[in-house]
Amino acid sequence: MIRFENVSVTAQSPEGAARLLHNVSFELTAARTAIIGENGSGKTTLARALGGLVKPSSGRVIAPENLGYLFSNPGAQPIMPTVREDVALSLRGTRSGGRKLRREEIDAKVNAALAEHSLTEFADRPCHSLSSGQQQRLALCSILVAEPDLVIADEPTSLLDARHRRIVADRLLSPAAERVVLVTHDLDLASRCDQALLVQHGRVTAQGTAVEIIDRYERSLV
């Protein structure tokens, strides 16, 4: 279950406390949800609160513990020195059938994940030496390899070329995939979701089917 109950998020700034989210309440039932809204409206803060990256100043967030969060800046995502090691980190300590995965099992899963995201040729390259688009694919690969119950992706296709944008969108939004919450300015991508939230000035001002909410958002821009 994914639910926000009167969630507010406050951040300290030189001018004093700034409220980034105001008493936000909603429940997500669909498998694929898009969060849309203008720059600075609070989309990313909402997603970070959902992902447990920021603690609400009041209210309660209910979300699966086994989730992966994809940053809008993929350069901030790698933890380990090389591509292969970074993907393998997500599997360290993972259990399958009541026991920890063996080294060979981790290697096999990592190789399959690298191949799926066209990263095999970069396996032994330092993460920081990849291009932005390659880093975005690596970030996605590192998150998905752990098979989370929920993926929160902040602008997951913003740095990708057309081919990889299509591949990543198809992978994230495939019916068989894990539950997904997308923060995006790409309304074509958002329209492929089942449900959408419109965020304006730190509040969720509309919730409904993706088509309805995108239409409402576009009309509000005119």
Added chain:
Amino acid sequence: MISLFIPGRGPLHRCPASVKVLGLAVLSLALALAPVSLVTIGAAAAVTAIAIALAALRPGIVLRDLLRTLPFVVFIGGTLWLLQDGLAAGTAAARILAIFTLASVLSRTTRVSDMMAAWPFRLSERLALALSLIMTMIPALLTIGAQVRDAQRSRGLRPSLRRWIMPFLVLSLRHADDVDDALLARAPTAATGRSRNR
């Protein structure tokens, strides 16, 4: 002297990580304890040459790694020359060069994850993660430093340490926050050991 793994098929690439870690420890200790003498200088030179040969890396990589150690070698050697004599300076310089070369060859021919899985690091998953983070942090900080320099050049500012240090520190601290978030961003495993802000 922390370098990054380079794929290869040389003898040291095929050697188990635990043997290499143990070899580094034993040889470093032996070189550190060896007396000040021409024999020690010769042994250190031989260890350096053999390690380079067994690593079978491109000469440019080895040369670059050796050049990085040069300031330390010159400083220590020069100081000892002034305070003691040429033999003490030569022995210290040869020891440092050999130990740095062994460490460099180890990290160039061994993945961090293999090294961490090897004894004695295997004892602690958290220690392994902490060491890996340090290895990742170095190129990240170099990149941040270059970004600050480029941003200053793009505004027509001349390079200045005073103007460079403050944005570098701010961005480095922000990067540390990003790394913390990156640990939280993964699905929870024993390896990351972080719990979410709920």
